[in-house]
Amino acid sequence: MCGIAGFVDLARATGAPVLQATAEAMAETLAHRGPDDRGVWIDAAAGVALGHRRLAIIDLSPEGHQPMLSASGRYAVVYNGEIYNFQALRAELARLGCTFRGHSDTEVLLAAVAQWGVFAALQRFNGMFAFVLWDRVERTLYLARDRLGEKPLYYGWMGQVFLFGSELKALRAHPAFRADVSRDALALYLTYNYIPAPYAIYRGAAKLPPGTLLALRAANGSARPTPHAYWSVREAAERGVADPWRGSSVEAAAYLDALLRDAVKLRMVADVPLGAFLSGGIDSSTVVALMQAQSERPVRTFSIGFLEAGYNEAEHAKAVARHLGTDHTELYITPAEAMAVIPRLPRLYDEPFADSSQIPTFLVSELARRHVTVSLSGDGGDELFLGYPRYVWGRRIWQRIGWLPVPLRTAAAAALTALPADAWDALLGRLGPLLPREVRGREPGHKLHRLAEVLAVARPEALYERLMAHWSAPERVVPGAATLPTVLSDTRRWAALPDFTQRMMYFDMAMYLPDDILAKVDRVSMGVGLEARVPLLDHRVVELAWRLPLALKLRDGQGKWLLRQVLYRYVPRALIERPKMGFGVPVGAWLRGPLRAWAEALLAERRLRDEGFFDPQPIRSCWAEHLGGTRNWQYHLWDVLMFQAWLDETQLPAPVAPGVRPAGAPW
Secondary structure (H helix, E strand, O other), X not given: OEEEEEEXXXXXXXXXXXHHHHHHHHHHOOXXXXXXXXXXXXXXXXXXXXXXXXXXOOOOOHHHOOOEEXXXXXXXXXXXXXXXXXXXXXXXXXXXXXXXXXXXHHHHHHHHHHHHOHHHHHHHOOXXXXXXXXXXXXXXEEEEEOOOOOOOOEEEEEOXXXXXXXXXXXXXXXXXXXXOEOHHHHHHHHHHOOOOOOEOOEOOEEEOOOOEEEEEEHXXXXXXXXXXXXXXXXXXXXXXXXXXXXXXXXXHHHHHHHHHHHHHHHOOOOOOOEEEEOOOOHHHHXXXXXXXXXXXXXXXXEEEEEOOOOOOOHHHHHHHHHHHOOEEEEEEEOHHHHHOOHHHHHHHHOOOOOOOOHHHHHHHHHHHHOOOOEEEOOOOHHHHHOOOHHHHHHHHHHHHHOOOOHHHHHHHHHHHHOOOHHHHHHHHHOOHHHOOHHHOOOOHHHHHHHHHHHOOOOOHHHHHHHHHOOOOOHHHHOOOOOOOOOOOOOHHHOOOOOOHHHXXXXXXXXXXXXXXXXXXXXXXXXXXXXXXXXXXXXXXXXXXXXXXXXXXXXXXXXXXXXXXXXXXXOOOHHHOOOXXXXXXXXXXXXXXXXXXXXXXXXXXXXXXXXXXXXXXHHHHHHHHHHHHOOOOOHHHHHHHHHHHHHHHHHOOOOOOXXXXXXXXXXX
């Protein structure tokens, strides 16, 4: 696990010393991702500079140093991630005559490229990675990213300079970089609380989409290459549904158990201490159970607890750890300790990001890093095995309302919002177990208000979009913003799936999973020098999951049916069965209490007006209603607050007026 950065100066306007110094400066911004080693390699004649910061995980010797050259000297690579099947690939390559100096997967990556070519090698890799490879013979620069998007890779043009890096801060360190905020990307951010690929917060910058390869040929420097997919969620979903699992449920559970065991085993290979996050939920408990079943010693597990009722899963995690016999560490966090993380978030994420579970994710990563360098995570289970309540809720809502005339649904929505969310909370809180499962738990009033937002939609995909959206009309908040197409809004990118639930899962896997969940985990884990590995996102597991019929995922209104059957082989049902809690913090209450002064300063009307990115009126209106308790606008406000905090951190210049394109702006 590492940080990578670099550039190609197609004008070749600088000499070797400047190339070296600039690449070093870019890589230095990523020291948190790689505290163990650093390196720079340049091809001055081509204007190419590769920078690297290393977190040593496999082969801790100098033979694992990067940038690394292939045995022939043809290829130079900077690489972030792990190729989990590198030992099998190494054995296959050795049979073909390849020799190796050390034991790193980086060397295997280079040998695979030399033997099979970049595209074919990518299809053989089982791992999480982002790498940039320079072919000195073909004078071509390749950028590649893993199938599901576990590792990040940004790139962009600034005039005749092509930049790339694990995080935007590396691009910002290049003298040619211009930090011009994209209003269009800002509007997307307000919609989703993250910026989906391929977009980035700056004009001229982009994220390489998951499962793609980009090739930049120096001889054709005026061309702007586009990424090409070597694997896609869409194809995996369509293939899986077209070729469904035909065995019994017992056979499916046995096959999934064996496949998950192998996925976990591959991710337990490390030359440094290793552990796992454990919340006590289905996903993390399954990962830990399979780790412990294949370990000769107690697995190190980590969880954090909160004193606030409704937010604490530590007791559940402790019970699972006790049953499995892990070496468990837990830490209870006070509200003050959790809120102390907030000032660090803008620098950690380097781009506006407003999933508030970023706070507990950072805290558990920080805890784990005190004891281990690698930690396995249960992320991905919800998207693969139908774990989110919205899958069940959205399906039921559309079945119940889809046939009703739109005017009738509009009237019902008005009735639901006539009572403030907090008033619904008080009323429904007294009814408790009498309520449907969908509105139990935290903030039932907020859920009913969200239901009101979706009642009047014309098609089920729009219902899903409303469920996922924060600011439903971001163009009112960001003057001058244009609408950018996404996987969700561009029907040409939809997978051909027959069931609405399957389509929701596809949208999540194609956008929400890589750009929210995996981005969140990557930034906070790497922010403390911890490598997080995600066994459930082994592409073989993903492809199997799409073959499984919905009946093996959803039974009696409960998701993850088949995954639960696997887990019950290792952990008693009684330790697992409980309503899904999530991994959040009480941001709404904090904004009315200890964070109020901080938020008020960032949301001050004059400040918003002077900065020029937002129309203050809708934001100030939400703020007033939130403080007054008439509506819970915590998600909308957190979006704006995280952008404002990021703005402070990056010290951006004044924005360009809406609709005005600055002279010389790229793309």
